[in-house]
Each structure stands twice: as structure tokens, then as C-alpha cells.
Amino acid sequence: MGDILQLVIKRLGLGVVTLLVISILIFFAVELLPGDIAQAVLGQAATPETVTALREKMGLDQPAILRYFQWLGGALTGDFGVSLISGERVSEAISGRFINTLFLATYAAVIAVPISIILGVIVALLRNTLFDRVANVVTLTSISSPEFFLGYILILYLAVKTNYFPAIASLSTDMSFGELLHRTFLPALTLVLVVTAHMMRMTRAAIINLLASPYIEMARLKGVPPWKVIVKHALPNAWAPIINVVALNLAYLITGVVLVEVVFVYPGVGQLLVDAVSKRDFPIVQACCLIFAATFILLNLAADVGSILTNPRLRHPK
């Protein structure tokens, strides 16, 4: 077990380094954008004196390197500065919305992950049958359609025509949990449709890939029934690739939901990011990007650790 702990610590260290590099990229990418922030905030009508004054107030007259370290130092303590537009603290503006995004991602994941793995096992078992082909066509269609299109289709059929679910996923604090689930069902379903295909196909491929192994043939020659060959003999050895694709899709659920949030007017980080970009609210853009990057790295780290833990050779050393 000591070896595994060492591996995890190593990966964690690598993750921190990656995050540092990303923070540099984010900060200086924003820095490279044309135009002057102070000018942008004050508008075209501002006099040069007021612009200079604001620049000094915001610290923009200091060298970029210095400002980077100030920003990084702040970020480490959870202080991402102040929004240029509203004057609100960035951490406060983001935290509530990040929780909303996490909620939606969890909601979608709780439905999508079990469904896609179970479906993946079933299509692997029924490979090359009609069911396999239909499942492939359906999931491929849903993965190839843009998510905003899927969202509008769902709104059309499940909200406008039938009124089963609300078309707009607005939230309020006094909602019951059941009401919350009902109201956010359509955006969650859209996300489920987008990510299921990928995970299901990977599960199927990972299992089928193992079916030529001698130990699978051995299981069949022991008289093990086909479903048990797949579930007991193939699946436990297929976890590593499945975990990786699940992590990738979970990361997408958090960082890639911008369009879905816009379609359903859902108050998540994605919407905030879109607003901030259009209004040149750079502290918010930087903070969102950093949080997204950290999420991505953390999930991939979890996938790495997960694949290590599912490998019996590492779990039970000689």
C-alpha cells in the first residue's frame, strides 16, 4: 500500500505544477488582450486623468510579473479580487454559482454514469445484435447533435407541448429538493444525452477488447454463462479505461456546460463566465478559468488513482 500512497502523492505534486503553469497562461493570456481595462471600465467618455487615476487605484501601473504574484497569492487564500463591473468580491460572485454548477453536474452524473456503464455491459453482451446497433445509432445521434439543439428539442417536447417540465431552470432559495430536481431536470437530461454515448461506447470497447484474452476463454470453457463472463471476468479488468472516460466526461459536465446553462437560463458558472467575457470583467474570467482547470486536474487525478486501485497487481504486490 505504501507504493500506492507514493504514487498518489507524486501525481498530486504533478497536478499542482500543472495548475501553476495554467495559472501563468490564464493571467498572461488576459494580459495580452487588446485594450486597456481602466479605459474599458470607464467607457469612451472618460478623461485621460480619470483613466490614469483608476489605473493606479487598480495597480495596473505595476509590472505584470508583480501583479501576477499578487493575484496568485490572493487566489491561494481564496481572494480573487473584486469584480470590475459590480464591485462585488469575485469569490462571493462565484461561490453560489459554482455550487449550482456542481449540483447540475452531479445530477447528470448520477443518472448518466450508471446508465452508460450498464448499457455498455449489455451491448457488449449482445454485441453485433440488433439491440447493439440500435443503441449505437441512438447514442451516436445524441453525441453528434449540438447540446443547445438537444436542449431546445427537449424544451419543445417536454415543456412547450406537454408541460411536463419547466423550460427555464430558474432557482430560488425556498424550493424543496423535489421541486429543485423537477425544475432542473431538462438541463440535466440534456447533459445526460451528451455524455452517455461516449461512456457507453468506451465501456463496450474496453470489455470487448478483453474478450479475446485466454482467461475469458478459460471462463467460457469452465461453463460460466455469458453474462457472468462479461460481468465477473471481463468488467473487473476493464475498469481503468472506463474510469478515465468517466472522469473526462465529469470534467466536461462542470466545465463544458456553458451552452446548456445559457439555453435553460440556469444560474451556473458558465453563464457567469459568458457575461464576464462580454463585459471584460477580467478578475471573474481569470477566477472561473482557474477553477475549471483545477476541476479538470483533480478529476483526472482521481481517475489515475482509480485505475491504480482497480489493478490487482498494484493492490496486492508480491
Next chain:
Amino acid sequence: MVPKKDVLLEVKDLRIEGYSDEQWIEIVHGVDLTLHKGEVLGLIGESGAGKSTIGLAAMGFARDGCRISGGSIEFDGMELTTTPEGDLRALRGSRIAYVAQSAAASFNPAHRIIDQHTEAPIQYRIQKRVEAQEDAMELYHRLRLPNPDEIGFRYPHQVSGGQLQRAMTAMAMACRPDLIIFDEPTTALDVTTQIEVLAAIRDIVDQFNTAAIYITHDLAVVAQMADTIKVLLKGEEVEEAPTEQMLDAPSEDYTKSLWAVRSFKRPQKERPAEADSIPIVSVKNVDAAYGKIKVLDDVSFDIYPGMTVAVVGESGSGKSTTARCITGLLPPTKGEIQFNGESLPPRYQDRTKDQLRQAQMIYQMADTALNPKIKISEIIGRPAQFYRGVRGAELKNRVDELLDLIELDPAKFYNRYPPELSGGQKQRVGIARALAADPSFIICDEVTSALDQLVAEGILKLLDKLQKDFNLAYMFITHDLATVRSIADEVVVMQRGKVVEQGAKDEMFTPPHHPYTDLLLSSVPEMDPNWLTTLLEERGTDSIGEAANV
């Protein structure tokens, strides 16, 4: 004449087809087979003879891409070719069991050995889990596995290959089947371990009076195990006879040629007088390690020009690691490699082109050692171009010349790709690639162990001829003592990273031996059907247990 009621398995005119190039091609052409209760039938033949396919068909099973296309398979009054899949499945594991070639690959890495063992008895409701586990331990005892009460609770990767093979035999016995198919169960093992497994299999089959089909390409092995031997060639039966009769008086030419295959032997060459000759390669006090694990310990030996030094030992003894040190792939942690009396830089990156050119390598798996997407002419031409700067028409002539040397027709093979070649032809291309660099020294790493005996014989003869023509020195890594006997001048015996004995071949094969050399030599199966019995008596059962844990 054995009464009909004792017949367990009767196969008549069995035909099996394989799917390739978008059509079904017959690969087994009407084989008959009769097996009585408690009888052991040996199926022998080269690869592609259809041995495994026939063995699996006896379970009513055809691999993906194969189908049973004709004939009948009657097992204990049941016609397997017309039995529905569900009923066939109920036979497998319970009444007919299978032991695969590589236990290491055939045990599921994700489950403990005993859980895989008890799977069938639990599924068939023969035993409850606890009973099945106790029974497994009992079988582990009988198969003389070390720590029989505990070994099953380990994962397959925590157990050695020979032990796994015995555990797999125990697993096949779990439901006390009437018939076991042994598919080359000892081919992947070292000779010393092979004896354990052979003895264990023979004992347990005797004890439970189980019938068996024993599939192998090794005549000496089948002679120990089988009551009757059937020889197969390209999906057809050549002949069948009781073991003694088959060994003493084979009637078919093909069988005779199989028997005669180990006849090639060339006289041993003497090492030149020390004073006027320097060795071409000299390994001096080399230590090497993978990470923290030390794998070579003070290894020293010399190879003189034009001579063949065979390096023998079991897997893990450090043979291939020594080769990696000589080629510079693994820099030694201590000691040095000398070439023509001059010290070589330890890392291949630091060696000159000429130093690299002088030492070439031929690999065990010609399949994976040749890039399948590159033409033969280019595979052979590249080293000539790289080391010798040969170009254009001259290069084409050189490639033709090399193809002539390895006895492949340049007109036919120049533009072909490796996958179009047979195993022996691929190995010849591997030899030509090594020759293309004009080396003075070639490392042959188990070059014949993946080949059938007749083909291997051809390769050994070719290597011998090339050695005479070009005064090449060979370092011949092998675990097969028959190969050593036929081609070596000197022998280096390695065990656990150390050289335990070295000297001229004839000396090595004459007693007295170092105890380890003796163990290796006496473990090589002989054609005599009583060899195993005699050997086990000589060694006594206790020493067997020890050898298993080596």
C-alpha cells in the same frame, strides 16, 4: 478389444473450418478419435496441425472464427455437434475440463486463485463455497503445491508459473471430470519446473482415473504421459499407435522425420591457444540491476572469433540481461565489456558506429522483431545503408546477395512484407538483417524456441553455415539443451544472475557436473516412456518439491 461401453469419447470424421480472407477454409480434414475411460491420448504435431482446435472440439467448443462443419463428436452417448449451447455449457467444467497452455494468462488477474477454482463447483451446486475451498486445498496438497492451505488465497500474479500450472490442473479437477483436455500445459515452463508439473498431472490423472487428451509438440513429453499417441499434420491424421510402438517403430515417413529431428550435431571447435588470440567479446566481472533489484552478479566469460558460446539457464537467470549489457542497452553497474581487447563505453549511445556495427542481434520473436509495414528489401537494406553507406544499384545487389545467403529467392521475397512470410522465413530475414551490418559477433536470443522442430533445425544449420563462411562468433542464449548440444562450442550455465559453471561443451555434457547443471541436464525429457518414472525414483519425491520452488 475394449468393450463399447467403456468408450468415453468417439469422434468421427471431424471437420472444422476457419474463417479467413472472407471465406471458410477447412483446417481439420476428417479426423477420427476414440478415447476410453481413464485413457490418456497424446496429440502431437507442429503448429498449424490443428491439435488445439481438435482438443477444443472435444468440448463442443470452437474458437471465434472457427466452426465445426462436419462429422460427429459423441461424448458418453451424447452427440455434441447437435447439443444446444446451454447443455454444452453444462458439460464444460463439470464433465469435461480444460487446462490451457499459459496458466499465467489463463487465470483471471482480478480474482484470487481459489475463487476461480470454486467457481464451477459452486455454479453446478456440487459443493458449497466452504466445501469447495477445502476440496481445493486437498487438491493443492495432492499436487504438492507449497503452502497448499494458503496459496489459493493469493492472486495469480503472486504465484510462479509452474505453481500456477499445477493450480490450473487442480481447478480442472474441481468437479472430478471424466475428461480433461491438456493443451500444451508445460510448453511455457522451464525444464526443471516442467518435471514437477508433468509428475503432478500424471499422478492426479492416475488417482482419479480421469481420461485425458494431452496436446503437445514435444515428443519426449508425450512419451511420458500418453497411453496412445496420435500424430497430426495439417489437420489430418498421420498415424496412431500405442506409445511404445509409436516410439520404437513409427511407420510413416513424417513421424520418422519428427523422431530424427534432433540429429543435427556439428563437432565442437577448440578455443585458440590463449597466447596468440584475443577474445572478440569479453564480459568482465559485470554486475547489473533493474532499479534496486540486482540481476547480474559478477558475470565473466569470453567469446573467441568464429566460436559459439551457449548461455543457458532458466527464465530469470540473467541470460538476456547479459545480452543487454553487451549491446549497451543496460549499462552495467560494475565491471566492463571488452571488444577485441578494447573496453566498450557502457551505454550504446556513447559507442561509435563501427562498434555498434560489429555486434548484431537476432531475436526470439521474429513476428514482433520485424516491422510488419516495411518491405523485406528495406528491412535488410537499411543496416547495409546505415553502417556501410551502400546505396542505389549496389544496395539492391547487396540485398539480393543477403537473400541468397539466407536461402530465400530474391525474385520472390524482395518486395514482400513480413506478415506474408512463415515463422521460419521471418527468422531468416532477422538473420539477414543482422548479417547486413557485416558483424563479427551476433547475439542469438532464443532464436529457435518459437519455431517448430523441423524449421528450427533449418535455422540452426543456416547459422552454422554462415559461421563457417564469415567466421562469426555467436552468443547463443537458450534454455533448450538439445540446441546447445547441436550447435555450441562452449557453454556458460547461469543461475539467478551468476555463472555457476562454464567450459567446453563436451566437458559440460560429461559428468561430473555442477549440481545445478546436473539438475538442468537430467530434467530434459527423453524419448524413453519410463524416463519420468525412473527420474522421479532417483531423485525421490522430496527433492522434487524442492526443485519446484527453485
